[in-house]
């Protein structure tokens with residue numbers, strides 16, 4: 001669950017990146033966030049991950065009150081969120097299995113949990129014949145699926161996909177939205193940031209448009 005109440009973010013150079021934003025996303029929703037460059041999309045993501053803090057208002061994410069939370073709680077918050085980055089951020093020196101397992105190793109997961117969960121997401125994303133491959137041996141679509149597997153392996157309540165279709169061809173853009181929809185159908189909340197209006201029109205659903213730091217549209221299309 002995400003709730004922003006009258007939230008404003010002002011950077012130290014005086015830029016108002018978010019102005020008085022009110023937003024509620026309940027568990028299990030699939031939401032597109034669109035907006036031109038500079039609209040505040042990245043700031044919104046950083047706010048949810050507690051990489052930036054609100055100057056005003058209240059931010060609630062997955063049961064954490066980010067406004068009042070102490071720094072020591074940040075790792076616990078981030079374990080409830082899986083992020084798919086635009087540039088995938090795979091580790092070039094690790095094969096597919098270890099790229100995915102790495103995420104769990106960073107959270108001190110037990111070897112037993114790793115042995116259970118890594119094969120599960122490998123199965124979900126149909127990467128079974130690629131486990132020993134390194135990122136440079138994968139196609140764009142396969143790299144994208146590894147990135148998604150890495151976001152999923154912590155079994156997060158919320159997936160944030162940050163322009164996951166930015167660097168790939170339209171067919172793969174379509175594929176990743178379908179994969180995210182499948183994941184959403186299993187109960188995970190998905191927030192997908194994109195500048196591809198065509199994709200949003202094609203899939204439809206709740207769409208939030210940011211412009212100059214304000215929500216100017218929040219409805220189903």
Ligand code: ADP
Pocket residue numbers: 011012013015016017035036037038039040041042043044
């Ligand atoms: P988007 O992701 O939609 O392109 P951003 O959230 O990156 O938008 O940016 C919103 C506004 O905040 C822009 O005017 C941008 O220049 C400014 N901004 C972003 N990050 C910083 C920063 N670290 N310091 C100062 N200004 C920033």
